[in-house]
Amino acid sequence: MPALPRQAHFTVKRSDFPKDFLFGTSTSAYQIEGSSFGGCGESHWDSFAATAGNVVRCENGAIACDHYHNWPQDLDLMKELGVSAYRFSTSWARILPEGRGQVNEEGLDFYDKLVDGMLERGLAPNLTLYHWELPSALSDIGGWRNRDVADLFADYAEIVVKRLGDRLSTVVTFNEPWCITWYSHFHGAHAPGLRDIRAVSRAAHLVPVAHGKAIAALRALGQKDLGIVLNFEHISPLDDAPANREAARLTEGIYNRWFLGGLLNGSYPEDVLSYLEPYLPEGWQQDMDNIKAPLDWLGINYYTRNLVSAGTTEPGSALPEMIGNKGPLPRTEMNWEVYPEGLGDLLSWISKTYTGALPLAITENGMANKDVLTGGAVDDQERIAYLDAHFRQALSAIDKGVPLKAYFVWSLMDNFEWALGYDKRFGLVHVDFESLKRTPKASYHALKAMLSGT
Numbered sequence: 161m162p163a164l165p166r167q168a169h170f171t172v173k174r175s176d177f178p179k180d181f182l183f184g185t186s187t188s189a190y191q192i193e194g195s196s197f198g199g200c201g202e203s204h205w206d207s208f209a210a211t212a213g214n215v216v217r218c219e220n221g222a223i224a225c226d227h228y229h230n231w232p233q234d235l236d237l238m239k240e241l242g243v244s245a246y247r248f249s250t251s252w253a254r255i256l257p258e259g260r261g262q263v264n265e266e267g268l269d270f271y272d273k274l275v276d277g278m279l280e281r282g283l284a285p286n287l288t289l290y291h292w293e294l295p296s297a298l299s300d301i302g303g304w305r306n307r308d309v310a311d312l313f314a315d316y317a318e319i320v321v322k323r324l325g326d327r328l329s330t331v332v333t334f335n336e337p338w339c340i341t342w343y344s345h346f347h348g349a350h351a352p353g354l355r356d357i358r359a360v361s362r363a364a365h366l367v368p369v370a371h372g373k374a375i376a377a378l379r380a381l382g383q384k385d386l387g388i389v390l391n392f393e394h395i396s397p398l399d400d401a402p403a404n405r406e407a408a409r410l411t412e413g414i415y416n417r418w419f420l421g422g423l424l425n426g427s428y429p430e431d432v433l434s435y436l437e438p439y440l441p442e443g444w445q446q447d448m449d450n451i452k453a454p455l456d457w458l459g460i461n462y463y464t465r466n467l468v469s470a471g472t473t474e475p476g477s478a479l480p481e482m483i484g485n486k487g488p489l490p491r492t493e494m495n496w497e498v499y500p501e502g503l504g505d506l507l508s509w510i511s512k513t514y515t516g517a518l519p520l521a522i523t524e525n526g527m528a529n530k531d532v533l534t535g536g537a538v539d540d541q542e543r544i545a546y547l548d549a550h551f552r553q554a555l556s557a558i559d560k561g562v563p564l565k566a567y568f569v570w571s572l573m574d575n576f577e578w579a580l581g582y583d584k585r586f587g588l589v590h591v592d593f594e595s596l597k598r599t600p601k602a603s604y605h606a607l608k609a610m611l612s613g614t
């Protein structure tokens with residue numbers, strides 16, 4: 161496999177981007193805060209992680225980066241880096257330990273201080289309401305398979321926004337519906353670890369329903385700049401064989417077009433619908449207007465591509481077997497191929513086909529690297545090359561007229577990488593998970609130089 165390219169500096173310049181273009185970093189609550197602190201309730205990630213075989217070494221987010229106590233230092237690191245926005249999430253289980261009912265005031269106070277801390281440091285707060293830590297009490301009643309949870313999500317959204325909304329720049333309902341639904345209810349790789357066509361079909365509809373309900377509730381409160389974050393892969397057939405082309409089309413429909421279609425057009429793509437419809441909740445058609453609630457912007461997460469081939473479908477299977485393959489490109493520690501062109505292609509396709517003049521933001525992009533701390537430094541030049549190549553794609557999309565407004569790097573610091581535990585390091589800042597010491601990596605210093613124009 162070819163080695164990852166390395167680079168000591170960025171080749172793009174801050175001045176290549178529009179003046180009002182925002183650079184930021186991105187994190188999420190469960191991955192950094194430490195869910196054992198501050199009266200946080202249990203989430204389905206805690207019990208999923210406690211089940212051997214689900215997460216590397218049964219690791220969990222109980223301590224994580226202990227951002228709960230170290231947040232001033234972490235915000236300082238962002239200020240020092242020179243970014244002007246921070247994409248963070250609130251934990252539903254921290255705010256409502258039972259998912260509904262009694263509010264954990266300590267949890268709300270924590271976010272209140274955090275948001276003030278951002279503003280004091282010139283960081284625009286970009287909130288995500290759901291980055292995957294469903295309270296266990298709601299998982300017990302069926303989680304995203306149960307329509308009641310969609311209403312409870314809107315209630316939670318209201319509680320958070322009533323408290324923080326006056327200081328938030330943007331509010332996102334969900335991070336990555338594909339992961340919440342397919343990865344977690346069909347591939348079984350994330351909490352709640354299901355592998356069930358009915359479960360995923362219901363979730364793939366009820367998450368958009370919950371989004372629509374929350375958007376309506378937040379509009380009623382007068383909240384501005386509402387959006388959602390979808391994840392995309394650049395998907396193409398492994399080769400020209402008709403069966404592989406067909407498998408790629410369906411994979412791409414499930415991954416990229418289902419949520420775009422529902423949210424932007426109020427209709428799911430027919431090719432995917434033909435497989436899922438028997439399992440959708442009754443009366444689903446009546447929800448489509450609510451799902452299509454107008455957005456103010458769309459967030460795009462992008463990491464890699466997927467070359468798809470057809471497998472051998474078991475008789476009786478609700479879906480044909482689709483196999484993901486890698487090509488010859490260099491791969492990150494996640495074993496993901498580095499394919500920056502995919503980002504450019506997706507940005508053009510999304511804006512041309514679905515979003516038109518709607519502002520877009522890259523809400524996550526970055527790489528896991530084999531980072532080692534030696535002599536107090538981490539020489540992650542691979543990450544500089546990775547980001548630089550993706551920044552170039554963002555620039556060329558802007559040149560082509562795509563209304564791209566912001567770029568958030570995943571992630572500010574190394575953190576709990578879900579099923580992969582603490583093994584995969586995505587941060588611009590290294591975290592020693594024993595001492596919790598933060599050490600800015602070479603990529604942090606290079607990005608700082610780029611942002612300050614030096």
Ligand code: FCB
Pocket residue numbers: 188191335336339391461524570577578586
């Ligand atoms: C995305 C998630 C984020 C992180 C990155 C690597 O799918 O939104 O939390 O795990 O991948």
